[in-house]
Structures are given as structure tokens and as C-alpha cells.
Amino acid sequence: MTSVFDQFEQASQRSKQTVPPPICHDISSTGFIQMKLQDEIPIFIKQKVNFMPSDKILRICVSNNFIVIAMANNVLLRIDMKHPDKPEEIDITKYIGNLRLTGMFLDPLGQHLLMSTVPKQDDSSSPAETFYLHRKSTKLKQASKFRNHEITAVGWNYTNISETTSGPILLGTSKGLIFETEIGLDGDKIFTTSIEQYWRQLPNYLPLYVNKELEGLVFDIGKDSKPPITDIEFRRIPHTDKYIIILTTLIRIYQYIGTVTNHEEKPLFQQVFNKYLNIKERFNQLENSLPYSKMQFYYSSPQDFPKTFSWLTESGILFSQVDPKADSENILINQQMLPCPETSLLSSNMSRKKSIAPLSFVLTEFHVLLLYSDHVKGVSLLNQELIFEDIYNDAFGKLINITKDPITGSIWAFSERAVFKYKVTKEDRNVWQVYIEKGEFELAKHYCKDNPAHIDQVLVKQAEMLFQNKEYERSALIYADTHSSFEEISLKFLQENEIEALKTFLKKKLEGLKTQDKTQITMIVIWVVELFMNQMGSFRSMDTAYLQNSRYIKLQKEFDSFLATDKVEECVRKNRSTICNIMASHGDKDNLLRLTIMNRNYEEVIRQHLYKNNNLEALEVLKSQGNKELFYQFSGILLQELPKQTIAALISQGSSLKPSKLLPALVSCKCDEKHAKEIIRYLEHCIYEQSCQEQAIHNFLLSLYARYKKDEVMRYISSQGQDISMVHYDVHYALRLCQEANLTEACVQLSALLGLWSTAVDLALSVSVDLAKQIASIPSHHGNDELRKKLWLKIAEHVVREKNDIEQAMEFLQQCDLVRIEDILPFFSDFVTIDHFKEAICNSLQEYNRHIQDLKEEMQEATKAAETIRKDIQAFRTRCTFVHAKDTCNTCGTQLLLRPFYVFPCSHRFHSDCLVAALTPMLSIESQTQLADLQHQLTLISGRPDELAGISNQQQHTISADSGTSASLSTKEQIKADIDELVASECLYCGDLMIDSIDKPFIEEEDYERVMKEWA
Structure with missing residues (x-):
């Protein structure tokens, strides 16, 4: 249940109700309905903090959600707004004594608190003191450097992010002095603090101030008058090394x-103030009889450069924008004075009888809140209107100050209670x-x-203002973006006879229409076309020379550009007859x-030219357009x-046309020699220039060759080659054509x-024997000697029987190595004497005799080779090798006689197990499997897997065979013999296995990644 005071406060708050500017259009024309379901929430809403101070409140500092409250009983109350139920009280009586608190300052992070004090009464024995309190400490530290x-x-x-130190800061005093210092913790201990982090003696060019009390002084604005500094703030200008320092008195x-x-x-x-030591500072001065003044900046975030500046004086609020790019000596631009409002939003009995200056104020982005002793007013910075007022009752005492959290932007006001x-x-x-x-x-x-409703109102107002200022085309562009009545706006421009503005309005409206708004698009397009036609x-x-008129040329280009847009082009295509009628x-x-060209209606244009026998014009139109289908359609005519x-x-x-689709037009042409010559030229271009491989094109060209250019037939057939799979024409069709044309x-x-064949x-013989010989020689490329011999005999029979030319027949035998005299003898008549081919028969018999002699020589050479091999085998059986005690295995390097071993004729020696281990990876999978199986069998029989004979069983077999014995081997000996066959058939280093392995990689693919990782 709200208290009586709370109810009174709610009734004492008033916010000006802003009404949107009247709209002169009805709902149907704008498309927006102005509805207000409930009262808007006021811009400023006051909330009383649930806090009862133990004594009168003197001062409050708020920053980064930390609040520090100083009360009259010398108690500081620190509250973390994240944990408001855990306030922290600090008694500062023993530090302050008989001093009076005159100022309390909290840094933006809420970590560092400075308190300035003066004696309660004029007591020279108690100088002014400054105290420092860190957020993590409850003990005040006295700043001895600032005494007096x-x-x-x-x-x-504001750029500092450290909680232990404040970074360089500026301090202003009541006598116009400016000090620079840095405050914070000293070391890692929380309670060991020192607020003077660095001090330097004043530069030598200020000898007047060189004393211990002025260490750290960087500037003095008073020199003589000693005015108190009421506010000071500094910022770095973005992206530069420049700093701006603004202070007020x-x-x-x-x-x-x-x-x-x-x-x-x-x-x-000191680097900033140096240049002002010898020149007069720049300042703005106003009349002010108040004992105080306040300065405020507004910024989007504490790290950003301020946007606006305000300063409270007796005359009101001096307001300006802050422009870092402005004049190098003045960044406060567009200054204006906002007078404090004298009216009231409340009833007349609550109005103020006398206007007084506000005690303090807070600056927001668009408003300023003015604090008086018993009420708060909110004034718009844009139009200086009073938009908010809040009356306070006397239950909580008089209002003291209003402040803003620089980090969160929250606004706090406090009274005495x-x-x-x-x-x-x-x-x-x-x-x-x-x-x-x-x-x-x-x-x-x-x-x-x-x-959208608000934007529409803004656009309407802007368009109306431009229309009144006779900026009709700009007005038309903006009107087109509004929901104003289309007919009303069009009539406005027609009444002023502003055709260009009307066209601009219509074209802009057309851009905003969707493709489904076909009726509106059609209406606007036809209207704009009519306007263009009237102007042209x-x-x-x-x-009469309008075509050279620059204004006409510009108008024509504008019209062409209009017709080229997608929406217009589609609309004109669908309403071609209407548009043509308007132009006509x-x-x-x-x-x-x-329009015809734009619509690409080339088909109709070409038809009209052909109808009027304007064939050349029709061909020019056909070449100028890009529709290839029209080539297929009109090429025949x-x-x-x-x-x-x-x-x-x-x-x-070029290749943009497909010859196969042009073929009907080419075939349908009534050919004579003139037409055929041109068609052949095109087909040759397709085949030889474009590499066309379509069979129909090749067949048609061959048919024209057979009819009009018979000499080209053989050249064409030869160019296609003798591989039937590679030719591009139909061979059967070509054969039929050539038979009909008698092209033998x-x-x-x-x-x-x-x-x-x-x-x-047979056909070649009807032409010439030489041609027949060429044909008969072709099968030799295919390795078919039987067919070739058959063809040559056919030619020989023709030569002997048809021509009865025995001498040519004898020459014929020299040309073919497959045909002999005995093959062609049956072709001769019975009355031919042997004298005609005696020489040929003798040559044939001599050839047979040479062949027999060659066979005898080969048999003798084979007999000698067999005898040599037999002697070598006998010598090999009696061959022996000496093994010495110091001989070692070529694989492991140990003595050979320690274990069973193999000795090869090439003198390489291996232990039997070393040889098996080295040779196994080189064997095929089948051989490896067979070897493992044989070793397993040998193990089962003898119980020793490595018991292998030192002398090869093959040698034993050879000896027994030589002695005439053929005793069968035992099972164990047979297994050993099989193992010897696998591992001892050839030397490991000299045999074929080593040669075959030369192209094998040292590292297999499956082991490559693993080996690379190991090597890495």
C-alpha cells in the first residue's frame, strides 16, 4: 500500500504529452492508422531509494554503480548497487575533527575517493586538508602535499582501466591553481596507500611559485584575481596526440x-599548458552572481569523446556541440543559451511566483534536468520546451544536488533525508x-x-516544403516514397504544369511497384509514354531539324532508358499494340x-522485308539480331x-550455329551449280574449320561432290583415312553414290x-593393274598373309589369262614374296613352253636348295650346343667348394660353421636361418605360405625347425644319378629338398630375386607415415 507521501509525489509529477503533427490525408491514402492503446510512459520516472539516513545528507557521489554518501554525523556510507543490502559505514570523525567537508569526488571506476575540507570557522591554525579513500580501504589517507x-x-x-591507480589527473583549487597528480595504492598492500605517486618541482620559468606548497603545479589561471575552479575535465582528441582541457570558474x-x-x-x-605561459588564455565569460556554477558533458560512453557541453550560470544553461575537428583554439561550436523555464506544467496554485536559478543540473542526450530546492524540471535541448516537472514535498527536506553516474548513465537526486x-x-x-x-x-x-508511419509523415512534410519552395523534381522524388494519394499528388504537378516533375514522380512510383501489380504498372507506363510522346x-x-536539337536528343535518350528497364520492357511487350498505337x-x-528493336520482334520485321522482296534488308536484320533460331527459320528462303x-x-x-539444324534449309534449296558451289563452301567451312563430325553433314557434302565436283570425291575420301571407325561419313551410302556416278x-x-577385298x-583390275596391286598390299598392314596371297594370285591370274603377258607375270613374282612360280603355273595354257619361265623355275629351285642348306647348318649348331651343355653339366657335378674355419656368413657376419649353412657357386655363404629370414620378404605370398608349411612339417618330423642339410640335396640327387642309383628319398629328405628348392635355388645377392627387387621402394606405403614420424 502506497504511503500518502508517495501518492502525493505521483500526483506532483507531470510530463508534457506530445501529439504527433496532424496528417492531412485519410486512412485510405496513407495506409497507416494512428492508434494509441494506452498512455505513453513518461520519459523521466522517479523512484525513491529504500534508504533511511542516520543524519542529514551532505553530499553524494555515484560512479560505476558505487554510491558514497557523506552525512552530517561524519559517517561515510558506501553502497555497491549490485549488493544494495550490504552497505558499508565508515566513521571519519577522527580524521576530519573540526573541519568542514566542502567537496567529494569519485573517479569513473568508483575506486578512488577524494575529499576536500576547510576549517568550520576562520581558524588559521587548521588549514584546508585533502583526504583519500580507496574502495578496498576503510581508512582515510591525508594528502600532505595539498595542505592549505x-x-x-x-x-x-576516463581512459584509465586500473583499479589500483587513477592515472594522471588534474586538480583545481579555490585559488585558481591546477595541479597534476596520480592517486592509488602503493604496492600490493591494500592499506599502505600513497596518493602522491610522483612530484616534480615547478619549471624554472615559473620562479614565482617555486616552493614546497606548489609541487606538482602545472598552471595558474588566476595569477592576480585567484578565481575558484568549479569544474575541470580533459580528453584526448581521437586519433591524435592532442588533448583538450576545459575548466570553468x-x-x-x-x-x-x-x-x-x-x-x-x-x-x-605540462606539455599542454606550456604554450599558454606567455599568451593569454582563451575563455568565454558570462555575468553570474551565483556563488556556484556547474559544467556537464554528454557522451555515448565514458571512453568516447564528448558530443555536447553545457554550463549552468545565473542566465541559464550555455549549451554547445563539441567538435574535435573545429578551430584549433575552440572546439565548443554552435553555442546557445537555454533560459531556465518560468512556467509550470502543474496547476496554477503550484506555480512559482519568482523565478530563481537552479541549484544543479544533469545533461542527457536531448534534455537537461534542472534541480531546484523543491522541484525538478526537464527541458528539451532541441526546442527549449518544458517537458517534465516533479514537485518534492517537505517531508524529506530540501533538495541538495542531482548527479549522473558517468559509467551507467543513471541519474540520482538527493535531499537532506x-x-x-x-x-x-x-x-x-x-x-x-x-x-x-x-x-x-x-x-x-x-x-x-x-x-513506417513516422517516416511517412516526415517525408510528406519534406515534400510539401520542397513543393512550396518550387523544387518540384526533388519534391516529386520524395512524394513517390510516401503513402500520399497518387491522384492528389499527380494533380498538384499538373496544376503547376510541371511535366518533368510529374514524370519523375511516376517513374519513381513505378520503381516501387511489385511485379504482381500489373494494372498499376500498365497504367503508369502508358501515362509516361504519352507524356514523352507529347514532349517529343x-x-x-x-x-524540322529536331533530330539535331540537343534537348530532343536528351529527351530521346531519357525515353530509351525508360523503355530499357525490366518492368517497362515487360509491360510494353504485353501491351505492344497499345504502345504502338500511341506512337502511331x-x-x-x-x-x-x-520499339520493334527493343522488343526484339525481328521475326515480324524479316517477314515484312521478305514479303516486299527486300531480301538484302531482311538479311541485314537477320545478321544484326541475336536470335539464332531465326537463322534456321529464314536461311532457306x-x-x-x-x-x-x-x-x-x-x-x-561461326560455331554459334549448328550445321545439323541448318541442314533442312540447305537441302530444301533448289540447287543449281551456283547454289551448290556456295553450299559446298559452307559445308567445307563446317568440316575443315569448325571440325564438324556430324555424319549427315559429311554425307550431304559427299553427295554434292558426287554430283557437281567429282574430282573432289577421291580427295575427300583420302582425307578421311582408311580406318572405317575413324571416318565421319556413311561408307555404304558413299559407295552407292559412287556407283551411281560411275566413280570406279x-x-x-x-x-x-x-x-x-x-x-x-576386281574393280581395280578394271582400272589398272597398279591400282589392284595397291589394294592387294593393304592387308599386309593387318598381318593377313593368306588374304594377301589370295589377292595377289587373283591379280596374277588376270595378268596371265586376260593379258597373256608372261613377262609381266614373271615380274609379278618379284613384287610379292608370297607368290611362287608353282602357284601361278596352273594359270598358263598347256601350249606354253618351259622356256618362258625356265629362269623362274630355276630361281625357285635354288631358293629351296638354300633353305635346305640353312636347315642343315642349324641342326649342326644345335648338336654342338647340346654336347657343350652336356659337358658343362658333367663338370658341375664334380665341382666342390672349400669352406674354411674363418669363413663368415655374408648376412650376420658370424662364423659360418657354427650353424647349418648354404654355399653357392658364386662363393656367397649364408647360414640357413639367415638366408630364410632375408629371402622370405622377397618371396611371393604363395611361396611364403609354402615355405612356412614345409618348415612346420619338418618340425613335426624332426622336432628341430632349423635342421637343414649343409650340402644341397640337389647335389646329392645329382651324385646318386651319376652313380646309377635311383633310390627314392625319405619323407624328411623330400621336405628338405622342397625347402632347398624355395630358398637355395639361387643366390640371395646374385639371383633374379635381387634384380627384380631393384624397383621396390625402401619404405612401403603403409609404413610411410609411421617411418616419417619416427625420423622427424
Whole structure:
């Protein structure tokens, strides 16, 4: 249940209700409905903190969700807002004594607290003191270096991220002095702190201030007047080495801008102040009779460069933007004075009778909250209107101050007995309306937050303003993006006779339509075409040389560009007759032709040319367009009328045309020698230039050769080769063509290609014997001697019987090594005497005699070789090898006689087990399996797997055979013999196995990765 005070506070808060600017269009025209289901939440909502102080509150500092409260009973209360139920109280009575707290400053991280004090009364024995308290400590540390200096302002280092040290900071005093120091913990111990991390004597060029009390001093703004510094802040200008230091006194704002060349030098900001030692500082001065002034900056985040600046004086709030790229000596631009409001949003009995200056204020992005002793007011920075007011009751005492957390942005106000928090909700909700009223439409659209209804209102207002300023085309572009009535906007431009603006509006509207809005697209396209026709028609009526008129040329280009867009092109294609009628009604033949080209209706154009016998024009249109199907469609007609030009056009298209699809047009042409010559030229181009392999094209070319160019038939057939699988024409069809054309020589080649050798030879004999010989020689390439002999005998029979030329028959025997005299004797008549071929018979008998003699010599050589081999075998049986005691195994290097061994004729020696181990990997899988099986059998029989004879069983067999004995081996001896056959048939180093293994890799594929890893 809320208390009476809470109910009163709720009733005492008022927020100005902003109403959207009136819209002059109905719902149907805009498409938006303005609905407000409930009252909007106020921008500023006050919440009382559940906190009861033990005494009057003097000061509050808030930073990074840490709150420090100083009370009149010398108690500091520290609260972590993440754990508000665990407050921490610190009694500072013993530190302060009879001093009065005048200032309390908390760094942005909430870790470092500075407290400045002065004597409660004019007591020279108690100088001003400064105390320091770290977040992790409960004991105040006295800053002896600042004794006698009342700290009135602290410029914190917003780039500092350390919790143990503050980084370089600036301190302003009540006498206008500026000190630079660094505060924080000293070492790792939390309670051992030292706030003076570094001090340096003042530079020699300020001898007036060289004393112990002024160590760390970097500047003095007073010199003579000693004005108190009320606020100070410094920032580094982004992406530069420049720093800006801004400080305020009661009546002035000072700006110091300088470059820091060495960031390690201490004091750091002495480099900034150096250039102001001999020149007069730049400042702004205002009349102010108040004993205080306040300075505030607004920034998106503490690390960002400030965006706006504000300063509270008696006259009001001095507000400006902060521009780091502005004049090098002044970054506070667009300064304006915001007067404190004198009106009230509450009832008249609560209004103030006398306007007084606010005690403090807080700056937000778009508003400023002004704190008075009993109420808070919120004023818009954009239009200076009072938008919020909150009246406080006397139960909690008078309001003291209002502050903002620099990290979280939360706003806190406190009175003598209570603490309040203000929640900011959608502060920029009505900013767009303010920017509309100021005419800043781009900013208004930015703050509409993508709300389509608000954006539409902004655009309407902007378009109306441009229309009133007679900027019709810009207005048309913006009107097209609104939901305003299409008819109303069109009539506005028509009434002003602004045809260009109307076209701009229509074209922009067309861009926003979807493809399914066919009716709207058609209407706009036809309207725009009509407007263009009217404009171009006026040029034609006024000037006969309108084609050279620059304005007409520009208009024509604009019209062509309009027709080339996708939506327009599709619409014109579907409404071609309507568009053509409009152009025809205006007598615009040029654009009619352009429309035909644009629609690519080349088929109709070509038909019209052919209908009028304008064949050359039709061919030119055909060549200029890109639809290849029209070539297939009209090539036949054009080829009949213009054979040479048409073939040239077809050849110019290259491989983009498929000859097979052109074949019907070529075949359908009524051929005479003139047409055939051009068709042959195109087919030869396809075959020899484009490497066409389609059989129909080759057959058609061969048919034209057979009819019109018979001399080319043999050249073509020869170019295709004698491999029937490689030719591209139909051989049977070609043979039939050549038979019909009586091309015997071609028939011979084709018959041979088909394998009809007898037919080919018979046909060749009808031409010439030489041709028949060429055909008969072809089978020699296929290794078919029997067929070749048969063909040669056919030629011989023809020579002997048909020509009765015995001398030619005898020469014939010299040309073929397969035909002999006895093969052709049956072809001679019975009356032919032996004298005609006596020489041939003698040559044949001599050949037989030489052959018999060669066989005898070969038999003698074979007998001698067998005798030599028999002697070598006998010598090998009696051969022996001596084994000495010092001989070693060629594999393991140990003495050979220690274990069973093998000795080979090449003198290599191996232990039997070493030989088996080395030879096994070289054997095939079958041999390895057989060897393992034999060893296993031998183990079962003898019980010793390594019992192998030292002398080869093959030698034993040889000896027994030589002595005439043929005793059969025992089972054990047979197994040993089989093992010897596998492992001792040849030397390991000299045998074929070693030679065969020369191409084997040292490392197998399956072991490659493992070996590489081991080597690595």
C-alpha cells in the first residue's frame, strides 16, 4: 500500500504529452492508422531509494554503480548497487575533527575517493586538508602535499582501466591553481596507500611559485584575481596526440588545447599548458552572481569523446556541440543559451511566483534536468520546451544536488533525508517531431527508428516544403516514397504544369511497384509514354531539324532508358499494340522502329522485308539480331535468293550455329551449280574449320561432290583415312553414290574400306593393274598373309589369262614374296613352253636348295650346343667348394660353421636361418605360405625347425644319378629338398630375386607415415 507521501509525489509529477503533427490525408491514402492503446510512459520516472539516513545528507557521489554518501554525523556510507543490502559505514570523525567537508569526488571506476575540507570557522591554525579513500580501504589517507589548498574540481582520467591507480589527473583549487597528480595504492598492500605517486618541482620559468606548497603545479589561471575552479575535465582528441582541457570558474570557461609528444613525461599536461605561459588564455565569460556554477558533458560512453557541453550560470544553461575537428583554439561550436523555464506544467496554485536559478543540473542526450530546492524540471535541448516537472514535498527536506553516474548513465537526486533515482525511458521518442518542426528532415528520419508511419509523415512534410519552395523534381522524388494519394499528388504537378516533375514522380512510383501489380504498372507506363510522346511531338512540330536539337536528343535518350528497364520492357511487350498505337497517333516512326528493336520482334520485321522482296534488308536484320533460331527459320528462303551473301552471313556466325539444324534449309534449296558451289563452301567451312563430325553433314557434302565436283570425291575420301571407325561419313551410302556416278576408283577405295577385298581388286583390275596391286598390299598392314596371297594370285591370274603377258607375270613374282612360280603355273595354257619361265623355275629351285642348306647348318649348331651343355653339366657335378674355419656368413657376419649353412657357386655363404629370414620378404605370398608349411612339417618330423642339410640335396640327387642309383628319398629328405628348392635355388645377392627387387621402394606405403614420424 502506497504511503500518502508517495501518492502525493505521483500526483506532483507531470510530463508534457506530445501529439504527433496532424496528417492531412485519410486512412485510405496513407495506409497507416494512428492508434494509441494506452498512455505513453513518461520519459523521466522517479523512484525513491529504500534508504533511511542516520543524519542529514551532505553530499553524494555515484560512479560505476558505487554510491558514497557523506552525512552530517561524519559517517561515510558506501553502497555497491549490485549488493544494495550490504552497505558499508565508515566513521571519519577522527580524521576530519573540526573541519568542514566542502567537496567529494569519485573517479569513473568508483575506486578512488577524494575529499576536500576547510576549517568550520576562520581558524588559521587548521588549514584546508585533502583526504583519500580507496574502495578496498576503510581508512582515510591525508594528502600532505595539498595542505592549505582547497580542492574544488577534479579532472578524472576516463581512459584509465586500473583499479589500483587513477592515472594522471588534474586538480583545481579555490585559488585558481591546477595541479597534476596520480592517486592509488602503493604496492600490493591494500592499506599502505600513497596518493602522491610522483612530484616534480615547478619549471624554472615559473620562479614565482617555486616552493614546497606548489609541487606538482602545472598552471595558474588566476595569477592576480585567484578565481575558484568549479569544474575541470580533459580528453584526448581521437586519433591524435592532442588533448583538450576545459575548466570553468564562476564566470568563465577556459579551453586549453595542446599536443603531448611524450606520454611518459610527468607531469603529462605540462606539455599542454606550456604554450599558454606567455599568451593569454582563451575563455568565454558570462555575468553570474551565483556563488556556484556547474559544467556537464554528454557522451555515448565514458571512453568516447564528448558530443555536447553545457554550463549552468545565473542566465541559464550555455549549451554547445563539441567538435574535435573545429578551430584549433575552440572546439565548443554552435553555442546557445537555454533560459531556465518560468512556467509550470502543474496547476496554477503550484506555480512559482519568482523565478530563481537552479541549484544543479544533469545533461542527457536531448534534455537537461534542472534541480531546484523543491522541484525538478526537464527541458528539451532541441526546442527549449518544458517537458517534465516533479514537485518534492517537505517531508524529506530540501533538495541538495542531482548527479549522473558517468559509467551507467543513471541519474540520482538527493535531499537532506532521502535519495531518488530517475529512470530514463525512450528519451528520443519524440525527437523526430522536433526535427520536423525545425526543418531538419534527415535527422527526423534517423530518429523515427524505422517506424513506417513516422517516416511517412516526415517525408510528406519534406515534400510539401520542397513543393512550396518550387523544387518540384526533388519534391516529386520524395512524394513517390510516401503513402500520399497518387491522384492528389499527380494533380498538384499538373496544376503547376510541371511535366518533368510529374514524370519523375511516376517513374519513381513505378520503381516501387511489385511485379504482381500489373494494372498499376500498365497504367503508369502508358501515362509516361504519352507524356514523352507529347514532349517529343512538340519538338517535331516546331523544328524540322529536331533530330539535331540537343534537348530532343536528351529527351530521346531519357525515353530509351525508360523503355530499357525490366518492368517497362515487360509491360510494353504485353501491351505492344497499345504502345504502338500511341506512337502511331503521334506520328513517331523513329520510336516505332526502336520499339520493334527493343522488343526484339525481328521475326515480324524479316517477314515484312521478305514479303516486299527486300531480301538484302531482311538479311541485314537477320545478321544484326541475336536470335539464332531465326537463322534456321529464314536461311532457306534467303539462300535461294542471295546464295553468296547468305552463306557469308552463316559463316560469319561461326560455331554459334549448328550445321545439323541448318541442314533442312540447305537441302530444301533448289540447287543449281551456283547454289551448290556456295553450299559446298559452307559445308567445307563446317568440316575443315569448325571440325564438324556430324555424319549427315559429311554425307550431304559427299553427295554434292558426287554430283557437281567429282574430282573432289577421291580427295575427300583420302582425307578421311582408311580406318572405317575413324571416318565421319556413311561408307555404304558413299559407295552407292559412287556407283551411281560411275566413280570406279572411289568404289575401289570404299570397297576396300568395307573389307570387300575381292570386289575391290576386281574393280581395280578394271582400272589398272597398279591400282589392284595397291589394294592387294593393304592387308599386309593387318598381318593377313593368306588374304594377301589370295589377292595377289587373283591379280596374277588376270595378268596371265586376260593379258597373256608372261613377262609381266614373271615380274609379278618379284613384287610379292608370297607368290611362287608353282602357284601361278596352273594359270598358263598347256601350249606354253618351259622356256618362258625356265629362269623362274630355276630361281625357285635354288631358293629351296638354300633353305635346305640353312636347315642343315642349324641342326649342326644345335648338336654342338647340346654336347657343350652336356659337358658343362658333367663338370658341375664334380665341382666342390672349400669352406674354411674363418669363413663368415655374408648376412650376420658370424662364423659360418657354427650353424647349418648354404654355399653357392658364386662363393656367397649364408647360414640357413639367415638366408630364410632375408629371402622370405622377397618371396611371393604363395611361396611364403609354402615355405612356412614345409618348415612346420619338418618340425613335426624332426622336432628341430632349423635342421637343414649343409650340402644341397640337389647335389646329392645329382651324385646318386651319376652313380646309377635311383633310390627314392625319405619323407624328411623330400621336405628338405622342397625347402632347398624355395630358398637355395639361387643366390640371395646374385639371383633374379635381387634384380627384380631393384624397383621396390625402401619404405612401403603403409609404413610411410609411421617411418616419417619416427625420423622427424
